[in-house]
Amino acid sequence: MPNRLATESSPYLRQHAENPVDWYPWGTEAFERARAEQRPILLSVGYAACHWCHVMAHESFEDADTAALMNALFVNVKVDREERPDVDAIYMQAVQALTGQGGWPMTVVLTPDGTPYWGGTYFPKDDRHGMPSFTRVIQAVANAYRDQPDAIARTTDAMRALYANSSRPAGPSGTVDAALLERAFAQLATRYDRPLGGFTGAPKFPQTMALDFCLRWHARSGDALALEIAHRSFVAMGRGGLFDQIGGGFARYSTDAEWLVPHFEKMLYDNALLVRLGVHLWQVTRDEEVRRITEATIRWLAREMTLANGGFASSLDADSEGVEGKFYVWTAHELDAVLADDAAIARAYWRVQPGGNFEGHSILHVPVAPALVAARLGLPEAQLRSTIERASGALLTVREQRVRPGLDDKVLAGWNALMARALADAARVWHDPAVRALAVRNATLLRDRLVNADGRVTRVLSGTHGPSIGPGFLEDHAAVALAFLSIHELTLDPAWLHHARRVADAMRLHFFDEGTVAWYDTPSDGEVLITRVRELNDNATPAGPSLALEVMLRFGELDGNTAARSEPLTAMTALAEPMSKWPNAFGYLLGVAQLAIDGAVAVALIGDPDSAGIQALAAAVAEQYLPTLVLASTGGETASAALLEGRAAIGGTATAHVCRNFRCAMPVTDAATLLQQLCTPLAVT
Template identity: 50%
Template sequence: MPNRLADETSPYLLQHANNPVDWFPWGPEALARAKLLDRPIFLSIGYAACHWCHVMERESFEDEALATYLNGRFVAVKVDREERPDLDQVYMAAVQSMTGGGGWPMSVFLTPEGRPFYGGTYFPDEPRHGMPSFHQVLEGVDRAWREQRAEIEASGARLVGALVAQSRLAAGADGPSVTLLEAATSAIESSFDTANGGWGGAPKFPQPMTIEYLLRRHLATGDDRPLTIARRSLDRMADGGIRDQLGGGFHRYSTDPIWLVPHFEQMLYDNAQLARVYVHAWAATGDHRYREVAEGTLEYMLRELRTADGAFAASQDADTEGVEGLTFTWTPSELHEILGDDSPIFSTAYGVTEGGNWEHVTILSRVRTDEEVAELHGLGADDAARRLDAARASLLERRVTRPQPPRDDKALAAWNGLAIAAFADAGRLLGEPRYRDAGVRAAEAIV
């Protein structure tokens, strides 16, 4: 039987409309019910394309016994972070303050007044990897609510006070000084992954704004070190499985430090920012490959995310028919069927093997250059490049006939603003009027 989310318009909330959990949308009704019943609020925040949101739904929110426990002791509230970025920002800051990290699905426990007192992200259905199960978390919070109520409310009040003070400090900050910029550059350099590009281990996010900063720092100072770091990151991401080597878009993040295995959701804001930074990298260096990557990403946005009125949809899902990456992976037999005699050439370039590089299939990543492929197969470099271009086109054409990941059709003003900026810069710097026209059309649709 549908719950209260059945009347919502958000694709993410509608995904949960048939859960046995008695979900409320965020609003006065949920808060009033929590106060009336004197129960804590369980707030779950996510988005339609989020892989781990789907996992937690399957494991926990569709479980009848767990839902009965949750419904009997909490008021459960679902929020689409893309619909309510204000709530997402506030409660993400709280979770980060409590745990030192954050992500989605975000799981936060609140007093009936909405003050956070405990939180985290994904909780599994069984204890694993040092994490408690979601049922254990619910039992612990319920017990603390009944037995340590005063401490919980005091903790929530302290946390809210700290967040308010932090926001006031940020609002009053002056622009960055030269000293601060130099310190930021040093911090970026010291945490840089020299082997693989980017920053951090796993999960590993593209961080286009950090790369944008490095490009601007290079142009402002003439220092080549920021440019070297930026280029290493751009090159490794362009080669990796985080980039759809056929369709041109970027997946949201890599589950490993080497950019190979992504979570497969594709977000408008990521692709808009990455397209723009590759355009700027081409303008700064003249390296034609950056132009190719930028154009591929822009074409992905036009092909897969543009709506009928010219705006851009929010995302494509990580899962296809409930299977992660189903649309994007390949086997040697599939390549041979489609490419025939050119399948060994393509496999050499993109690392396709019988055993695969992920769950017995292959996520395409560029492991050899055109020149290396040509030498290994006794071809001229131009011939190898031509054959690889044709192979990519053939595989993309075939891939379109596969089941496709669902699209979240919400057109968000802020994310469309990022896309408009990317198309405007591409039109100007690449000399492509149709990119400018796409940006203008999106702006008209949003306004």
């Protein structure tokens, strides 16, 4: 018989609806029962694409004996971390404090008031490899709650103190200036894996936000190593097994240092951040391999992740038919059978050999630069490329007949907004109408289904036809506002500027505390939890406060508000020392700091957005990598930002005004002169 999770909106929670565990969703019902019966709460947190979440579910939560023990000892609560990042963040902080590490599945035991007193991650069904069995662990934890109240009280007191300390805004730890950016890059460079790309260690994550900062630092300083780190790392990931060589899109991370063996789940947010990085790398390098990787990822998004309503699904599972990676791997025999005359070239390109490189199969990867492969085969590189494109298409057709990994089709506002912003950049830079349509359609869905009349953002749209549920968090509001600004830059339609401002105003009203001058991840009128979450460092996605500071800075530039630049700089001083010491954890904020330090390259385009003149000027702006670009257009309507006020079209001709530090150069009407202004310091008037 299905449990209480059967009616939940989350695909992850519904995966557990047939468990014999008496699961509750997060909510008052579970806590009321725990208080009434004085039982501890066993909180299990995971997400739909999590491989080890599936393993623990199969081993323990689907086992009748284990479930009976859980039901006898605890009130059991299941949470989708993607729907409730606040709950996940609160209890992950506890697990990391208690054990020194974290991850998913996350298992935490709470007192009936929600205070954690024990936590961990994955536990096997039986004792193995030095790990205690899940049943042995939960029996011990339940016994401690019953028999050792003083010890439990000491732990819960320590947890409450931890939360109290972490919620207090810190004082300044340094100055946010160009010297900080230089120190942060120097620290990043010490961890650069020069032979393999990325940063040293395994497992190896893309760390896209740190790579983005390297690219920004190169644009600011001309540092060749900074460009090498960003470019070499992106290409290495794109040639590795981390990247789906057949269908496009990046997996979550590589289990090794060589980018070969991925954890096969594909997450929307990773690919959003990597698409945007790829577009910007191409602007700097004009490397066609970077463009192919990026465009292949966009095609994957359109083919496999785009729902009928224009929303983007959250993730693709790592497993199919209960086996991790089965959907993606090949044997040499399969390539020979599918590719016929192209097989020998394809096997050499992807280094597919008998026996494979992963559990008897091969993860396709490109271990040698394509030009070198072509030289070894005695082929022109163009012929190699056309052969590989033909082979990829044939293999993709065959692969589509396999049992597909599970799709988590919930639409998350913040993650969709990150992707819409990346697509808007791609469409603007590459003048691609199909990508433009994909971006605008997604942003329109966000506007119509997930943004209320007062600018409040809802977190989740459940599937293609489901309801909008759950109040949005800081990251949702900030990412949506930034996406709408990017759609305005793409379409030059001033309506998107209005939509962005509406969301930004709601964000400040509900997430900024004037007293502590701090941004919080949860709204002031949201559910009261054991602490109010305030995540300052990047995780898999940019930290909400970092995104919010960028929104404020961009609107400050649009509105000619110098105070809007000083406030974020002051807010960042508390993190000045951590940013320089641990830049991998603050990559996005370092980019925001650069915008605050240098100010924007602000461009106002005046004229009909559909006219050839405006399109030529917009194309000139898109030619350059301008990491602090702020672009606005009246679209023929009344100015909606100070940057646009008083700007005129010279002689009725489409005109561009370029400004830095709230001072503007002479207006121009031709693309060549505009390019020159963008590339050189302004002669201000």
